[in-house]
Amino acid sequence: MNSETLVVDPSTSATHNYRLLIGCIVPRPIAFVSTISSNGAYNLAPFSFFNAVCSEPPLITFATGHRVPPKDTLANVRATGEFVVNIVSEEIAEKMNLCSGEYPGGVSEFEISGLTPVASDLVRAPRVLESRINMECRVLQILDLSTRPMGGSLVIGEVLRFHLDAAIVTNLRIDPEKLRAVGRMGANEYTRTRDRFQMIRPQV
Numbered sequence: 001m002n003s004e005t006l007v008v009d010p011s012t013s014a015t016h017n018y019r020l021l022i023g024c025i026v027p028r029p030i031a032f033v034s035t036i037s038s039n040g041a042y043n044l045a046p047f048s049f050f051n052a053v054c055s056e057p058p059l060i061t062f063a064t065g066h067r068v069p070p071k072d073t074l075a076n077v078r079a080t081g082e083f084v085v086n087i088v089s090e091e092i093a094e095k096m097n098l099c100s101g102e103y104p105g106g107v108s109e110f111e112i113s114g115l116t117p118v119a120s121d122l123v124r125a126p127r128v129l130e131s132r133i134n135m136e137c138r139v140l141q142i143l144d145l146s147t148r149p150m151g152g153s154l155v156i157g158e159v160l161r162f163h164l165d166a167a168i169v170t171n172l173r174i175d176p177e178k179l180r181a182v183g184r185m186g187a188n189e190y191t192r193t194r195d196r197f198q199m200i201r202p203q204v
């Protein structure tokens, strides 16, 4: 690198840290998380602090920002120990965005977005019919990382069942061209997954 280096001390501003993290770590996959509350209300919200962390058992993780009271997703996951991660393709990206509004309790993001809840096989949380991939999950652990402003909690879940649209799968390989997943960049930007290239790993 020939250009000047900017050095940032993360102890100065949580807002700056957030801005840097969401700009540095790109693109981020999006967990579109459906849950059910202890009194049976469905909830649906996107989280881009999301990834796979283990294959055996299959574990995935997402993080919710700290709020008092907590975000509905975290409250529901704590209360029921279950959730579903739905993958966001281009065709439902705008509906996913509608679900990210911080609506008052009692407002259903399924109704707001027009997305369809369907029963899961193993958990009470519903799946999103329009998602080409749903992962039914049971909570393994919730780590409350920080209760400072802009702190958060990390939810780790075990995938109990995958639901895959057969049209996008060959030999259990998911065709990214057909999945057309979207990723989140910084601010309000998103990316498509249409521009890909291959590299073969060195055989050592």
Ligand SMILES: Cc1cc2nc3c(=O)[nH]c(=O)nc-3n(C[C@H](O)[C@H](O)[C@H](O)COP(=O)(O)O)c2cc1C
Binding pocket: 030, 043, 044, 045, 046, 047, 048, 049, 050, 063, 064, 065, 066, 070, 071, 072, 073, 074, 096, 097, 099, 100, 101, 102, 103, 184
């Ligand atoms: C693409 C996208 C990604 C998001 N990622 C996160 C995230 O990783 N963590 C978080 O706390 N909020 C995230 N949000 C904001 C939540 O979706 C928003 O706070 C939502 O209202 C939470 O809903 P809930 O209270 O029903 O759980 C994201 C929003 C969008 C649009």
